[in-house]
Amino acid sequence: MTHTEAFAGHRRLALVYRGPASQPGCPEAVAGLLASARWNLDVRFTGPDEALPLTARTLSHAALYAQPGGGTLSSAYRRLRRQRRAVRDFVHRGGSYLGFCLGGYLAGATPGFGLLPGDTDQYISSPGATVHDERDTVIQVTWRGRPRTVFFQDGPLFVLDENADARILATYDNGAAAALVTRYGHGRVAVTGPHPEATADWYTDHGLPIQHTLDLAEELVEAVMRE
Known part of the structure; x- marks a missing residue:
């Protein structure tokens, strides 16, 4: 099968990184989220040990690239x-980038891909933070005006430049x-x-009360896939 034949079909390609810059369970949770029929995506893993390497050529066939959590x-x-x-x-040419936790850090600039109008920092080190260590836990956020409890493990906060065009x-x-x-x-x-993409086992594995936050993860996908 040729490289072109590998991407034949009518569904848009979504690539999810899986490899040494992720942790087991994180890529699979993101892939499960994106596999919903509502987006009609062809979801494939990409990485150094996957059938599809993470290269410019592979990305040229994709509509979305997702960077999951990791180390x-x-x-x-x-x-x-x-x-x-x-x-x-x-x-820059029109693709969508979706980043969860480490994938959010990597969207920043110091270091990272430099995709944000600003940068990232550790929430746990910020003034007024309610979590102060790297343990797996839950945290309360305000998501589009609603208080929600979400799985959390040393995730970033986002520092925007003045007058940044971001929602x-x-x-x-x-x-x-x-x-x-x-x-x-x-x-x-x-x-x-x-x-928000965390599955029930993420909570139970750490003795945490299960939170149902898939609707928030879906909002994030909707926001990045919107034409």
């Missing part, structure tokens, strides 16, 4: 820095941006610090 930003960026230009070009979807309880959608070139970027 530390410094380690992840070392593994992904060679793909920085390919990801930036993909979004904040959620804030932490200290007022910092927790989720937003913005443009980069001709494309869209949607990022979140907490994990």
Whole structure:
């Protein structure tokens, strides 16, 4: 099968990173979210050990690239820095970038792909934060005016430049941006610090009360896929 034949079909291609810059369960949760029939997406994994490598050529066939949660930003960026230009070009030309937790950090600039009108920082280190360590827990955010409890593990906050053209979807309880959608070139970027895509086992594995937040994750996808 040729590279072109691999992408034949009428559904738009959504690529989800899976590899050493992610953690088991994170890519699968994002892929499960995107597999909903409502978006008619052909969801495939991409990464160094996947059938589809993360390259400019692979991205040229995609409508959306999703970067799930993972380990530390410094380690992840070392593994992904060679793909920085390919990801930036993909979004600038009209693609969609969807980032969850680590994927939100990687959308920033220090270090990262540089897709945001601003940068990221650790919520747990910010003034007024209600979580102060890297444990898996839940956190309360205000999502489009509604208080919601969401799975959280050392996610970013987003620091926007003055007069940045971005729509904040959620804030932490200290007022910092927790989720937003913005443009980069001709494309869209949607990022979140907490994990609205978390499945029930994420909670039960850590003795946490299960929260049903898939509707928030779907709002994030809707925001980044909107034409």
